[in-house]
Amino acid sequence: LPAFALTVLVIVAVPGQGMAMVLRQSIVSGKEAAFYSVFGNTTGLIIWGILSGVGLSAIFQASPTAFNILKWAGVGYLTLLSIQTLLQLRNEAGKFEYEKGVSAKRFGAAFNIGITTNLTNVKAAVFSVGLVPQFVPKDFNLGWGIFLLTCVWAVISFSWYSLMITVVDRSARWVQRPKVRRILTAISAIGIAILAIGLAFTRAH
Numbered sequence: 001l002p003a004f005a006l007t008v009l010v011i012v013a014v015p016g017q018g019m020a021m022v023l024r025q026s027i028v029s030g031k032e033a034a035f036y037s038v039f040g041n042t043t044g045l046i047i048w049g050i051l052s053g054v055g056l057s058a059i060f061q062a063s064p065t066a067f068n069i070l071k072w073a074g075v076g077y078l079t080l081l082s083i084q085t086l087l088q089l090r091n092e093a094g095k096f097e098y099e100k101g102v103s104a105k106r107f108g109a110a111f112n113i114g115i116t117t118n119l120t121n122v123k124a125a126v127f128s129v130g131l132v133p134q135f136v137p138k139d140f141n142l143g144w145g146i147f148l149l150t151c152v153w154a155v156i157s158f159s160w161y162s163l164m165i166t167v168v169d170r171s172a173r174w175v176q177r178p179k180v181r182r183i184l185t186a187i188s189a190i191g192i193a194i195l196a197i198g199l200a201f202t203r204a205h
Contacts, residue, residue: 001152004135008153010194011127012160018124021117022161025110026168033105034168038161040114042154047119048128049150053143055129073130079193086186 012018018041025034118124128150136145 001135004149005152005156007131007135008156009160011123011131011153012157014123018117018121018157018161021113022164023168025113026165029105029110031165031169033110034165035162036107036110037114037117038158038165040111040116041118041161042114042158043111044115044118044121045124045128045150045154045157047115048124049132049147049153052128052132052150053146073126 021037021041022034025037128146132146132149132153133142135149136142
């Protein structure tokens, strides 16, 4: 569980659709609207967990080959994501951009932005399907294990983004510094590469 929690922390800190959405909502629409969107984003994670748990528990039991195909697809995607993130260092603010996209202040609209961002996020899909199952103990039901670990992921994600919203609310100028965002981008790229290496050495249940 500690290893999973640390891995998830790296995942949620990686710049991408979710990070951009939260930063944009925090700066453009305010702290309250940002929390609404994070709630929507967290709901999306739970949905991914349910779909992944139901589908993978059946697929992996029927075909061990499917596990290896999914694993190496995940390794390839993570490696590509790490390289793409490193290349973003050419930009002044790295990959932590928040200027583009739709923003909203009301609960319904802000919640929809959050859940839509998550359900259309390829990174969330790959991690839910390819990474979470690796942490389920061999003597535990795979379907329930995926769902429970996804709930842990949801709590960590909500906590991280909530902290980020608070930091942005109190120190927006610091977060907006291009140098700060470039440093965070570099750290994220290294973190993704480590996840890819770890996933490559996992074995089927």
